[in-house]
Amino acid sequence: MTTATRLPTRNATRPAANWRTSAACQGVDLDTLFSDANRTQERIQGICRGCPVRLTCLRDALNYEADSYMRWGVVGGLTTVQRRALMCEDLLGNRPDLRQARELASPAWASRMRPLQYRGLTPAQMAVELRGHRVLASPVTVRLAVWWAGGKGGIVDRRGPGDTRQLWELVRDGSREVVDRLRQLGVGTRDVAAYLLVSEDALRRAITAWRAQDAVEVAA
Numbered sequence: 001m002t003t004a005t006r007l008p009t010r011n012a013t014r015p016a017a018n019w020r021t022s023a024a025c026q027g028v029d030l031d032t033l034f035s036d037a038n039r040t041q042e043r044i045q046g047i048c049r050g051c052p053v054r055l056t057c058l059r060d061a062l063n064y065e066a067d068s069y070m071r072w073g074v075v076g077g078l079t080t081v082q083r084r085a086l087m088c089e090d091l092l093g094n095r096p097d098l099r100q101a102r103e104l105a106s107p108a109w110a111s112r113m114r115p116l117q118y119r120g121l122t123p124a125q126m127a128v129e130l131r132g133h134r135v136l137a138s139p140v141t142v143r144l145a146v147w148w149a150g151g152k153g154g155i156v157d158r159r160g161p162g163d164t165r166q167l168w169e170l171v172r173d174g175s176r177e178v179v180d181r182l183r184q185l186g187v188g189t190r191d192v193a194a195y196l197l198v199s200e201d202a203l204r205r206a207i208t209a210w211r212a213q214d215a216v217e218v219a220a
């Protein structure tokens with residue numbers, strides 16, 4: 001594994017202006033680049049996987065979107081939802097190792113990463129398993145690697161195959177602390193839902209349940 005490469009902070013130095021001359025997406029029209037259609041986004045993500053300036057592109061996008069607005073489409077290999085989630089990680093003080101995530105998401109690691117995903121392991125559990133491959137990775141880095149490899153590494157987890165709770169119930173039972181922290185940091189419902197990789201409806205139902213629970217406790 002290579003030297004740690006973390007997400008930029010909001011005050012990070014902006015990359016050199018000419019990095020775009022090495023972009024693998026040169027020649028791709030803007031409508032395609034900023035499409036929200038799944039198949040088009042998958043195609044762009046395939047281009048990003050082989051892009052030599054992927055990390056620089058992602059840093060640039062995160063810097064821009066932290067100060068401005070989120071753009072549609074894939075940038076730096078990540079969809080809008082994935083970038084929203086990364087910004088939440090950043091606000092929460094989590095620092096995924098981008099270079100390590102890229103390595104774990106590469107075809108060279110697919111034969112070791114995919115079986116872990118197929119077993120339904122959480123990013124934290126996958127990080128433990130990876131130690132058997134002599135890799136020390138944080139759960140947030142593993143989650144990022146799963147995203148970049150085309151999977152979904154949510155933070156809302158089931159307790160096992162027999163856990164039949166609906167998604168909103170999983171949020172209600174396991175995510176209140178992180179939701180409260182993000183909302184205190186000023187993150188809106190849409191972005192918190194993106195971070196959890198659940199629908200806004202699922203998050204709202206969980207919030208409603210917490211409010212009802214709080215009201216009962218106050219009245220008691």
Ligand code: SF4
Nearest residue numbers: 023025048051057076
């Ligand atoms: S990472 Fe993707 S969007 Fe960014 S420059 Fe490379 S190909 Fe283009």
